[in-house]
Amino acid sequence: MTKLASVILTISVFLLQSANAESTWSSCINEAQQELAKGNFAAGETKFKQSLATADESNLYQIQWSHYYLGELYLSQKKLDLAEREFNAVLKQSRKDGMSGAALSSLAKIYDSKKNIAAANRIKTEANQGGDEVDYSQYMKKVSVEIKRHWHPQKLQSHANTVVAFYLDEEGTPKEIHLAHASGNLKSDEAALNAVESTAPFGKLPSSKGYPCIDFSFEYNVYGASGARYFAELNSPAQKQVDAKFAKLAIKERELKHQLLLLDNRNDVPPVAALKTLSQLMDCLIEEKNFGSAQKLATRILAYYEKGQTPDLTAAHVWLQKGGIAVAENKMIEARDCYKQSLLITRQVGPAGSAQEQESTLALAKCLYQLGEADAAKELYDKLKSFKATQPK
Numbered sequence: 024m025t026k027l028a029s030v031i032l033t034i035s036v037f038l039l040q041s042a043n044a045e046s047t048w049s050s051c052i053n054e055a056q057q058e059l060a061k062g063n064f065a066a067g068e069t070k071f072k073q074s075l076a077t078a079d080e081s082n083l084y085q086i087q088w089s090h091y092y093l094g095e096l097y098l099s100q101k102k103l104d105l106a107e108r109e110f111n112a113v114l115k116q117s118r119k120d121g122m123s124g125a126a127l128s129s130l131a132k133i134y135d136s137k138k139n140i141a142a143a144n145r146i147k148t149e150a151n152q153g154g155d156e157v158d159y160s161q162y163m164k165k166v167s168v169e170i171k172r173h174w175h176p177q178k179l180q181s182h183a184n185t186v187v188a189f190y191l192d193e194e195g196t197p198k199e200i201h202l203a204h205a206s207g208n209l210k211s212d213e214a215a216l217n218a219v220e221s222t223a224p225f226g227k228l229p230s231s232k233g234y235p236c237i238d239f240s241f242e243y244n245v246y247g248a249s250g251a252r253y254f255a256e257l258n259s260p261a262q263k264q265v266d267a268k269f270a271k272l273a274i275k276e277r278e279l280k281h282q283l284l285l286l287d288n289r290n291d292v293p294p295v296a297a298l299k300t301l302s303q304l305m306d307c308l309i310e311e312k313n314f315g316s317a318q319k320l321a322t323r324i325l326a327y328y329e330k331g332q333t334p335d336l337t338a339a340h341v342w343l344q345k346g347g348i349a350v351a352e353n354k355m356i357e358a359r360d361c362y363k364q365s366l367l368i369t370r371q372v373g374p375a376g377s378a379q380e381q382e383s384t385l386a387l388a389k390c391l392y393q394l395g396e397a398d399a400a401k402e403l404y405d406k407l408k409s410f411k412a413t414q415p416k
Contacts, residue, residue: 047077048085049201055092057212060205068096084190084199084236087113091126092203103133135353159235166191166225166237174218176211176243183211183243187219190236195225203238215241272311279304298324302337305344314348321345336379339368343383346390355394362387376410384410 055070071093078085094109106129113126127146134143176183186204189197200219205212219239228235279300286297301320308317321341328338346361366383388403 048074048079048089049199051077052088052092052201053205053212053216056202056205057207057209059096060207064096064100068093071096082199083116087116087123087126088188088201094126094129098129098133101136103136107133140353159229162195162225162229163235163237166195167239169222169225170218170239173221174214174241176214176241179208179211179243183208185212185215185241187215187239187241188237189219189239190234191225191228192234193228195228197222198234206243211241211243215239272307276304276307276311279307298327298333298337302340305341309344309348312351314351318345318348335368335372339365339372339379339383342368343379343386346386350390355390359387359390359394362390381407381410 051070051074055067055074058064058067058070071089074092075086075089078089080086090109090112094106094113097103097106097109110126110130110133114123116123131143131146134140134146183206184204185202185206187200188203189200192198197219200216202212202216206215218241282300283297283304286300301324305317305320305324308314308320321344324333324341325338327333328341342361342365346358346365349355349358349361362383366380366387369377369380369383384403384407388400388407391397391403392400
């Protein structure tokens, strides 16, 4: 059995005044996450509230995360007012640390759902401003390697995913270790927690501005007939109930990420060789509504296009998909511009009336109609009719 590893780290910075771990707080959080993994949302909510009661009042980390987890639970249940209250409670602690950025992002989703576009845009702008960025990339590579060395999961018959959260003090020692997402398998969760708890200090941090907080994902997957295992990023840690369609998409996503990892690690393969896999993974992420990750892949593909290394029709497809993401996020002006780019490219490379040109034309027409540009939309609809009229029967 081989083990392929690719661990995703999510890093944010917290300015903490107290670094004392409270096992009772961590226990409440762990129990809450395990209740959520079993679908016991009421019990999970109760445990999160207990974590607030046991939190050290001087420990910004504990208070922020308790409110944040409650907010994410309420958001997943569409209890928007309760979620908004919890995320605002996070922001009351500080407005310049990493957890506040996550809370702002979730607040933007709430305002989008409430059709409060002005508030959503304001929050998104504030979330994107952030503070001074610290490059932790090299440091986190060392963290990843060390934790993986201590991860010894028992053999399982099915997939299990655990996310462990913690912060690093000045000496690089993990503190406040707890579950950010439980797998539903106690042994898998215990192995993940032990992996972090068993590590020695990683060395002094590259910056004294704050403590990095890490979400460390452990994914155990019985992969194919060979039983190979590898780690992957959780697509949506808050999503506890996975339907059959999503399960298939999740499998496809893991396979594509694995292919991409192998291609990226080969020195003899040019970066553009991964274009097909990048495009397929982007489409998969969009179908899963993981728009943020899909946008990153789209940016990478279009960067190759600007260098003349991406086929025109691939670039046209990416612009079309970016337009779809913008529509889903109610950014109609941005969607219009993306669809125009897609249509421009398809018209340049031809042939006239191709399936891809028709797809871009239809998307742009619908977008223009929603923007109130009825005349321009009608012109495109008429163009579509002419395409169909000239097609052989």
